[in-house]
Amino acid sequence: MKLITAVVKPFRLDEVKAALKDAGIAGITVGEVQGFGRQSGHTEVYRGTEYQIDFVPKIRLEVLASDEQVEQLVDVISAAARTGKIGDGKIWVTPVEQVLRIRTGEQGPDAI
Amino acid sequence: MKLITAVVKPFRLDEVKAALKDAGIAGITVGEVQGFGRQSGHTEVYRGTEYQIDFVPKIRLEVLASDEQVEQLVDVISAAARTGKIGDGKIWVTPVEQVLRIRTGEQGPDAI
Amino acid sequence: MKLITAVVKPFRLDEVKAALKDAGIAGITVGEVQGFGRQSGHTEVYRGTEYQIDFVPKIRLEVLASDEQVEQLVDVISAAARTGKIGDGKIWVTPVEQVLRIRTGEQGPDAI
Amino acid sequence: MEGNIAWVLMSTALVLFMTPGLAFFYGGMVRSKNFLAMLMQNFFAIGLLAVLWVVVGYSIAFGRFGDGGWFGGFGHVGFKGVGTAAHLGLGIPDVLFAAFQMTFAIITPALITGATADRLKFGAYAVFIGAWSLLVYSPVAHWVFAGGWIAKMGALDFAGGAVVHINAGAAALALVLLLGPRKGHGKEPMPPHALPWTLLGTGILYFGWFGFNAGSALAANGIAAQALMNTLVAPAAAMLGWLLLERVKGKHTTTLGAASGAVAGMVAITPCAGFVGTMPAVIIGFLAGALCYLALTIKAVVGLDDALDVLAVHLVGGLFGSVALGFFADPAVNAAVRHPGLLISGGGIALLVDQVVAAVVVCGFSLVASLILGKIIDVVIGLRVDEDTEDVGLDQSLHVESAYAFGDL
């Protein structure tokens, strides 16, 4: 099993969620994060003082998936999140050794 | 070493924390996230317009553990977080290659 | 490729970011979390009732890195985050199987 | 006379306080990335419109008081002749009357910001409300409040059902037509980002509205007392009316419904406040709450994106209140009622006709004038921000600020 983590632009969240739903995904966990990257952040001005705000609001998604699903899901997320402009974000995949559904105690792919 | 990540219902956090403490765990990192899954979310209504809110507030916990502890801790978290109702959440385990305690520079299981 | 995750004291974030920038890192994703650990939390008092607040605000950083960079970056983060006082936090490294830059579709180390 | 002055001093402060209240009422409902922009538009209305009022707006509105005409003229430009003496047959200093009326001139254009939320350029907004204030608000105020042709005709408007609410509501409609919907409207959910601010705004509006309505008596007398009572009970009854329908239709009562219902009641009672008795105020309020709730569906039907329901609340509420006065105006409450309302003993349809005429004319005039004005601005500098600005949010793009800082540690 794998964990797919994606960092995307906040206003693409609805698209990504819809696309994952369509791809038959059963669950997602998302959080609000701040990203620093090539996208250059922005300047804020308070009483004449400029602050360089390096961090840009992003959404971080986690999706647990079986090995077979991974490739497709990465494509799905990527397609739904892409605007083509800098700052679209990253997707990365890490190995997962065990998954458990708390409610039932099910383990492995069934628990996803 | 392993990283145990759990997504649980917010009002179970105190129980889970207490159970992990009892199990002798030295640290936890938690964050507020939103979950989408079988638990169906809910409808909110603003001025007569219904909004399907797919996301449900959840707590995401991370616990670094040595290989031996993993099984027990997964059980502990699972038992403390379970309500038996849909949406209880997931636990997953991923491999960790290196751990470092910033304060002391200790590495490996000692750093946990 | 690896994912370096670090949990650090909030007021060290600026230092850590600057140090990573100097080390040539191209991106970071950060989130606000709460940590429980040896650092003992604190007591809050509301209308005469004491609440033991176990959780301490922390910042959680994620940095994707190529295998070669990892060691150096762990040192950089560790040095920048260290105050020497309890609660400085942890750094851990996990394997990453795939990385994708959403904007361009680039994969692997180039996508970092 | 000191008592009257004391009450109008206080009322002026209360009405000025309503504009920040409105800012938060609306601000809680927008998405957090546009919260400051909403606050900014409302606060800026104070800055710009107060100064314009002194320079020329007051003169256009209240020059040639009682002439039965269309336009006040330029006799009081720069507040010439507006001093601490009492004229105009009122028991308060001219400068106080001008201050009280200024606060109305400020909040009226600010009402529009609810409809245009999240996509109107700040520069275009500034130009629009400035021009609208002089070309639409001041003339209409002259017709109704300054003894202009509508007042002469016989229509009544105690505190601005037509001048304020119909007027602003029609302008909001015009801008919504010109602006088009928010990006993602109808596809993405756009729930209120933090209702507590909206409730706070509601509380401030309720409080300030006592100055708005009871202050419009321009004296501390029985009419002010009745207006105050009506301003207390009509929103309360409207809250019940709104919540009742909400409950029947949707099985739930919502906090935003309570707030919206109350505001609908405030709007509807505005033209009636000093002209009707307490029980009629309860009835008007209750019906207004129910009606405005039903009016929420209009925008869906006509396919408009009136972001925060200025049409349902202010236009519909204002029209309803203005017409309701034709049924309930009562000479026993206020001797200024020459033709009692239809449901009042001795009443007829004379007033009702006048009320309808006034409402329709103000609505039509404001709509057409606003469309023309908005179109010109759109052509010259553009009304709407570009897509990127809308995605990122107005706060960061236009005002280089964030409502809530990240990691301020």
Add this chain to the structure above:
Amino acid sequence: MEGNIAWVLMSTALVLFMTPGLAFFYGGMVRSKNFLAMLMQNFFAIGLLAVLWVVVGYSIAFGRFGDGGWFGGFGHVGFKGVGTAAHLGLGIPDVLFAAFQMTFAIITPALITGATADRLKFGAYAVFIGAWSLLVYSPVAHWVFAGGWIAKMGALDFAGGAVVHINAGAAALALVLLLGPRKGHGKEPMPPHALPWTLLGTGILYFGWFGFNAGSALAANGIAAQALMNTLVAPAAAMLGWLLLERVKGKHTTTLGAASGAVAGMVAITPCAGFVGTMPAVIIGFLAGALCYLALTIKAVVGLDDALDVLAVHLVGGLFGSVALGFFADPAVNAAVRHPGLLISGGGIALLVDQVVAAVVVCGFSLVASLILGKIIDVVIGLRVDEDTEDVGLDQSLHVESAYAFGDL
């Protein structure tokens, strides 16, 4: 007379503003999942109770003014005879007096919401406060404020120590007994979710309380001035008293302590405001702050979950203030004081006895009546939400809303 009208107009607005203030005072202290429900209960109190007051509440309270009796009757149902003329020997229009008193009838039941936070059904709440308003509040108001038997007996209550605070505090106790503790009470921490709202509420309450107390003079005169002064200094001194004990006992001074102390002082000075001098007000305030702080521990002792300390602040503060008046009431301040307080020159225990009788009777009556009323509602529709609702939070479950939206982007 205009001056008096001006002040009571303003005071009415101020007291009405207190209810939103109370909503935020309490709302900051609950958990965020129940924030809107708290706001809703308070705003809804305005909607329901304003209308009920017009329909029959006012009549029960202020009918048969000065009869020395128990019940005002139904002579003014639907505000019959309540117009813009001045009766009742007051220098203000009846309708204004009725409006001023209405705002008291609104906030009193709303005070209860602090005790029942996080677990009371909205429907049960609505029924309870409606019935309680008519069956408990209006009669007690008649006894004390309308020349009923307590007033005739000689007890004094300037602005509602007994009518408002003891009365609501006892009702809160009744409901806490019937409801039981919040799920997790005593096991999980339930710290305030956002104290800034509580501080905002405190500021609004302080501001509004000037209308509450100094407005109760029903005139703009020296008594109003003294009441205003006392309402300024007693909360200030109470803040010091509370913080001092906090510091001594717990080594820290807290923001919530400052706010709570101030409110305790407002409560305690309420019955005394227009009857005592400035220095006594300082003393009463200081003692009230210290006493209410100590009273916080009561609930732990008796094992009750009075969520936001309505007992310690309103019941204890109200009882203390009512009794303190027996020591400090001063004819030099207000000629209505016929029996000076025990510590005032020429004073005796006559007033003190009356004060104790009045406090005990109001407390007992309200407690018993509220228990019966609450029990009936509990049996018929249930007072308490189910466990799931409590876990998820009232906002989402009952009002299908969230106070703070996620990802409003």
Add this chain to the structure above:
Amino acid sequence: MEGNIAWVLMSTALVLFMTPGLAFFYGGMVRSKNFLAMLMQNFFAIGLLAVLWVVVGYSIAFGRFGDGGWFGGFGHVGFKGVGTAAHLGLGIPDVLFAAFQMTFAIITPALITGATADRLKFGAYAVFIGAWSLLVYSPVAHWVFAGGWIAKMGALDFAGGAVVHINAGAAALALVLLLGPRKGHGKEPMPPHALPWTLLGTGILYFGWFGFNAGSALAANGIAAQALMNTLVAPAAAMLGWLLLERVKGKHTTTLGAASGAVAGMVAITPCAGFVGTMPAVIIGFLAGALCYLALTIKAVVGLDDALDVLAVHLVGGLFGSVALGFFADPAVNAAVRHPGLLISGGGIALLVDQVVAAVVVCGFSLVASLILGKIIDVVIGLRVDEDTEDVGLDQSLHVESAYAFGDL
């Protein structure tokens, strides 16, 4: 007379409400870990200073009214002789005058908290404002407001340009010099943590300032009306002035700029409010907004960490307003103007000279006295928290509380 009393009652309530407003104005600008500490300092100012005023502060300020001297004496300690009768040639009860002035004595030291934000010990703060209130504020109030030497000299100060703003601004400068910069100042960004609170505070300040300025007429008359008008338009024009420069220099208009400009206008119009006409008020406001914006850079130049710009807004704004009065004071507005301002027909430099002398003396006295006082406190108990406390934040360290709870679920 009731009308005057009504207005001053109300004004007192308004000015008291400004202190919570100030708390939020500042509170939104600090980092969230210090939000409650900021609220606490402001609310605590009410608690401490109200009581001190009763005990002795009022006597020092307003004893020996009109003696042309330096110090009021101890004749009214414990409010001896301060009752409901009217003395001092005013048409309002003494106790009301004392209450009104009390609210000024409260907010003046509270203004300082913006400069010392995030690093001042709470205990040191309490001692400082208590001592400063008696040793600096009350004497200066005597000189200017109580017919002391500055008043006798001929300088004018309608509502406290010198007594309140210059005075507090100079004290703020002293403390900033003694405290040093916040940890990380100049290196880390410290943007406002939540500007909506600041905007709310601005709204409350604007509202309350009507009481501050128009209430200073101590009557409900034409002067109060003019003061109200000026308090409406000067902040509005100042907002425009500030935003214009912001736009020209930085290409953007900010919400915080609108708020800050408005407050700068309130400050500058304070000394002038009842002495100048409407158009001069617009001019004064506009210039104040522009000037205070430019003054923001001073602190960078002199290397001070005046955290929330008390110097640029209150010291500079207060000095400017006091001096501007020397140009615009107009006997046609207020007969108390014996020497018309330089730009007014028949005017000369007599008043201007007096204004400059008064401004310089108050500024110098307050600066020196505050330096001495602050230094003593620093030596005895220390002014500044330790580094750990500053890192973790004052809320948690000093007040064992958090503004926003985590996981309140």
